[in-house]
Amino acid sequence: MQKLNRSFFIRDVLKVAPNLLGKILVVKTSDSVIRTMITEVEAYRGEEDLACHASKGRTPRTEIMYHEGGVIYVYLIYGMYWMLNFVTGMDQNPQAVLIRGTDGANGPGVLTRKLKIDGSFYGESLFNSERIWLEPETTDHTIITRPRIGIDYAGEPWISKPWRFLLS
DNA sequence: AGCAAGATCGGT
């Protein structure tokens, strides 16, 4: 099966995020290969988006978001959950898609635990990696949008943007 | 150097 390539990721995050729904996420661990379908994502778009970590500018943590699309941004939240993000868009244009749900794993912290995703994936390429990549979907589906979760601190208008995408 | 908050989750 072919992997999604560079051109898929260098588009604007609001294009990439919904297009990720239905795609197959493949993760190889030392003793298994897990294949799961992406069912829910959220878009974080640029320094102006106050819900986006890049709204604080370049920091050691957000540095990877300024990279061209196609690399992984992971970070630890509440001291125990790894959040998996795919960087999108052009170089120096910080954007990322948070993977919130996959087939059989609801919640961003739940799915990373199941897929054994941790800090070692920070900066890894999605189209040039031996242990994690994406494959095209095989079925049609319908997409619905909702506001993003857990970003009350961002205030309006960001809190109301319908930038969470999920399969209906 | 110290501190408050956090793109969460599971149990009560």
Add this chain to the structure above:
DNA sequence: CCGATCTTGCTG
């Protein structure tokens, strides 16, 4: 609703 658990970025 509440605690777990620790990194991060900001303040001083």
